[in-house]
Amino acid sequence: MTDGQRIPVIIDCDTGVDDALALLFAVRHPALDVRAITCVAGNTDVDGVVRNTLTVLEVAGAGDIPVARGAERPLIEPVRTARHVHGQDGMGDLGLPAPTRVPVDVDAVTLLRREILASPRPVTLIPMAPLTNIALLLRTHPEVTRNIERIVFMGGAVATGNATPVAEFNVWHDPEAAAVLLTAGVPITMYGLDVFKKVLVSAGEVERLRSSAEPSLRMAGELLAHRDPATSGDPTPTGGLGDAGAVCAVVDPKGLTTERLPVEVVLAPGPARGQTIVDRRPRLGESEIHEGMREQPLVEVALDVDVERYVNLYLETV
Numbered sequence: 001m002t003d004g005q006r007i008p009v010i011i012d013c014d015t016g017v018d019d020a021l022a023l024l025f026a027v028r029h030p031a032l033d034v035r036a037i038t039c040v041a042g043n044t045d046v047d048g049v050v051r052n053t054l055t056v057l058e059v060a061g062a063g064d065i066p067v068a069r070g071a072e073r074p075l076i077e078p079v080r081t082a083r084h085v086h087g088q089d090g091m092g093d094l095g096l097p098a099p100t101r102v103p104v105d106v107d108a109v110t111l112l113r114r115e116i117l118a119s120p121r122p123v124t125l126i127p128m129a130p131l132t133n134i135a136l137l138l139r140t141h142p143e144v145t146r147n148i149e150r151i152v153f154m155g156g157a158v159a160t161g162n163a164t165p166v167a168e169f170n171v172w173h174d175p176e177a178a179a180v181l182l183t184a185g186v187p188i189t190m191y192g193l194d195v196f197k198k199v200l201v202s203a204g205e206v207e208r209l210r211s212s213a214e215p216s217l218r219m220a221g222e223l224l225a226h227r228d229p230a231t232s233g234d235p236t237p238t239g240g241l242g243d244a245g246a247v248c249a250v251v252d253p254k255g256l257t258t259e260r261l262p263v264e265v266v267l268a269p270g271p272a273r274g275q276t277i278v279d280r281r282p283r284l285g286e287s288e289i290h291e292g293m294r295e296q297p298l299v300e301v302a303l304d305v306d307v308e309r310y311v312n313l314y315l316e317t318v
Helices: 018-027 046-060 109-118 132-140 142-147 168-175 175-182 203-210 215-225 245-252 285-291 307-318
Strands: 007-013 032-039 065-071 123-129 146-152 188-191 257-265 276-280 298-305
Touching: 007 018, 007 109, 007 188, 007 245, 018 032, 018 046, 018 188, 018 215, 018 245, 018 307, 032 046, 032 109, 032 245, 046 065, 065 109, 109 132, 109 142, 123 245, 132 142, 132 175, 132 215, 142 146, 168 175, 175 257, 188 245, 188 257, 203 215, 245 276, 245 307
Parallel strands: 007 032, 007 123, 032 065, 123 146, 146 188, 188 298
Antiparallel strands: 257 276, 257 298
16 A cells, blocks of 8 residues: 555456456455456457456455456467466356456447546556557557556566467567557566466465355465366465466565566567567677667566565455
8 A cells, every 4th residue: 555545556357267366366455446457368268358357356246346348369469368278268167157247338448548547646557468458558548658657567587488488478479569568658567477486375275265155265266276287287286376466566566576677579470479588687788889779678577576475465365
């Protein structure tokens, strides 16, 4: 909480398993004022994302938060979902009932512009998905940046990717959109795979949540227990908070170790497309010396995370 006031946030998501965990946290934490949620294709198709988002809000007993349907495909690439990770419904195939809530009757970009400009305090954007909606917003309505405090996005990687050896899924899904975001002209924090993969909830806590009589706690437990088929043989059945860690970072930024570094996205075709190149060199390289300075945006890049701090924050909140 800043100056005793709640932080106005807007979440852009592709609600799958970990986005749902993030939403459960965001609507429960007293420091956050969730002004809107926008949906984009990613973990599943965009209509599935809208359905999943509304379902989570309903189970959580959240207030009347406007939810809007956004881009159904990336700017250039075809849509490439992650149902093989998140299940056919994008929510671990838990068989959740269809929501009775409905989305608003405007598109995601319109809702983003409206809520950002209407906020009495500058908004923090939390994109946890391919960045198509955010890129369309920034290119269509650049005036919104005057009322954006900062952007904390889950995406990218300093070291190893997951969609490819070097590219993280959200950036790989729409590299051009990620490149637009990095030039937004507002403070940006990159919560990438380097910290994303570290924040794990113990098996005992997962089972405690699963056995709860409270529907939203039970949902959190079932989502944490969902296993990516590629890692289903993992002998340590902990649950990863995933995207929820990025929302924890908005509430408690001191849990992250960051460094302000130049970041750029590889847009060229080939095996490196979608990679976030994070320049950690302590001195100028040969290309800069001989060809002039590169003008890359500086981003607060998360390099480490206090795992216990964020796990406790999440569990105490939900």
